[in-house]
Amino acid sequence: xxxxxxxxxxxxxxxxxxxxxxxxxxxxxxxxxxxxxxxxxxxxxxxxxxxxxxxxxxxx
Amino acid sequence: xxxxxxxxxxxxxxxxxxxxxxxxxxxxxxxxxxxxxxxxxxxxxxxxxxxxxxxxxxxxxxxxxxxxxxxxxxxxxxxxxxxxxxxxxxxxxxxxxxxxxxxxxxxxxxxxxxxxxxxxxxxxxxxxxxxxxxxxxxxxxxxxxxxxxxxxxxxxxxxxxxxxxxxxxxxxxxxxxxxxxxxxxxxx
Numbered sequence: 041x042x043x044x045x046x047x048x049x050x051x052x053x054x055x056x057x058x059x060x061x062x063x064x065x066x067x068x069x070x071x072x073x074x075x076x077x078x079x080x081x082x083x084x085x086x087x088x089x090x091x092x093x094x095x096x097x098x099x100x
Numbered sequence: 101x102x103x104x105x106x107x108x109x110x111x112x113x114x115x116x117x118x119x120x121x122x123x124x125x126x127x128x129x130x131x132x133x134x135x136x137x138x139x140x141x142x143x144x145x146x147x148x149x150x151x152x153x154x155x156x157x158x159x160x161x162x163x164x165x166x167x168x169x170x171x172x173x174x175x176x177x178x179x180x181x182x183x184x185x186x187x188x189x190x191x192x193x194x195x196x197x198x199x200x201x202x203x204x205x206x207x208x209x210x211x212x213x214x215x216x217x218x219x220x221x222x223x224x225x226x227x228x229x230x231x232x233x234x235x236x237x238x239x240x241x242x243x244x245x246x247x248x249x250x251x252x253x254x255x256x257x258x259x260x261x262x263x264x265x266x267x268x269x270x271x272x273x274x275x276x277x278x279x280x281x282x283x284x285x286x287x288x
Binding site: 052053054055056057059060061063064066067068069070071074076077080083084085086089 | 113114115123140142143145149151152153154155157158159163165168210211213214215216
């Protein structure tokens, strides 16, 4: 239904904006493996994110 | 598939491409001289659900500090002129009043990850530049000499954003040589 089939049996994963937006409210937690270095966390992350994802080391 | 609500929650929806968010704040560089280049990858995602998990926890353009650049590029393409895939490309740019780019940024991201462009293979990624007086969103593409593909992308992007001003396409090679003197190669 949400996939377009190009006739060759190859499925191009096309999703409309309306379809994608339906998933927004279900996905509020960061991925478990997400890490952000402490020096840019404040600049990048919104206020209420879970700070257990902050790492002290530089990402390089 | 009417009973699909529960299934939808549990089965991730794979994207056609993996995408990487990158953050850069060149104006902060002086404080952190040791960084060298200040651009850094934030996270690479490959499903609809991962996209939202990140997007819902990061600042949107109106909350980023002045000078910040936030990128979303196909995995393994670096948002730099020097990247081998970007090197022969260029970019379309839309301009917004200060703090008014959030919706267009989201719609641009959704069009990219949802593969809404007819010439999607030509796309490298998108960047939002937060500046003192305005926000800019640019869409980077690969083969600047492919006029038909670039015009198609520019026109489709304007429709997706409901953006009515004329937009210009600048070739990276011109921007490198001429900086701000680079002229629009195409208009849409």
